[in-house]
């Protein structure tokens with residue numbers, strides 16, 4: 001098993017554009033949606049599972065790092081979207 005060194009002092013600025021692009025792609029594909037937090041969590045969990053599968057494929061079979069990163073971007077986009085939804089809801093609640 002490979003060990004990956006952590007990124008020190010990373011604010012992930014290089015990753016954010018990929019997350020924003022993925023958010024746009026998801027909205028284009030699925031449109032704007034209204035769901036309960038548990039439903040959103042189900043979609044996020046599905047993406048986490050796909051990430052685990054892609055990482056497993058990369059580490060032990062013929063998968064690629066690009067495919068694993070793509071799945072992680074999908075997780076980040078959905079998790080970030082959930083954060084935005086919850087923050088918006090809090091603002092609207094006052």
Ligand SMILES: [Mg+2]
Pocket residue numbers: 047050051071074
């Ligand atoms: Mg996925």
